[in-house]
Each structure stands twice: as structure tokens, then as C-alpha cells.
Amino acid sequence: MHSIEILGEPSRIPGIEEIDWFLMEYLSDWGIDLTIEHRDLSKEGVYGWCMSLHGNEFFIQIHNDLSDEDYTKTILHELYHVYQHLNNEPRCEICAHQMETILVDRFNKSL
């Protein structure tokens, strides 16, 4: 079972379909404890990041003013880091960027 908590008040409510889809497709073998916070990250100059806490606990922050397209890309990218972590794969930015396109494509086809 996954435990998902979504925090923050994005200027637009982003879809959580991306999150549900990724958890079903890629993380159904694990039970993870995931917190996703939407906040203003413009000072940090990033769209999002992912931190692994202890155990299967993860914390993702996403910039709260992204276009739908950038939101989908960013959330799937960060979730892919969760996947890398759980599979004991090194955290690889190049891989995550390459996967972004593939994941966005697969996600859009699943709609």
C-alpha cells in the first residue's frame, strides 16, 4: 500500500493522474510513503526535486506555477528518481531526463 500526501496550494490544481499512473505502472511492488509539496521554487531555480528520507519514505517538491506539460514532465522525472532509489540504481540525471520523454509519452497514451 502506498501512502500519498499532497501539500501546498498550487495556483492551478495539478492532476494527480500522473502520480497514480506511475505508482501503478512502476512501483506496484513497493509500499511507499510519499509526500508531494507544491510551492514556489523560483528562488531555487528548479522545477522540482526529490529527497529520499528513511526507509521507503520520499519527499518531492514541485514548483507551483508550471504549465500542464511541464508539470507532467517534472512529476514523472521526480517519481523516476524514487524508482531508481528503490531499485538500488544510482541517481542518474541523464537517465531521468531520457526517461522523461518516454514516460510522458506512455502516460499520455494511457489517458
Ligand SMILES: [Zn+2]
Ligand atoms: Zn532529476
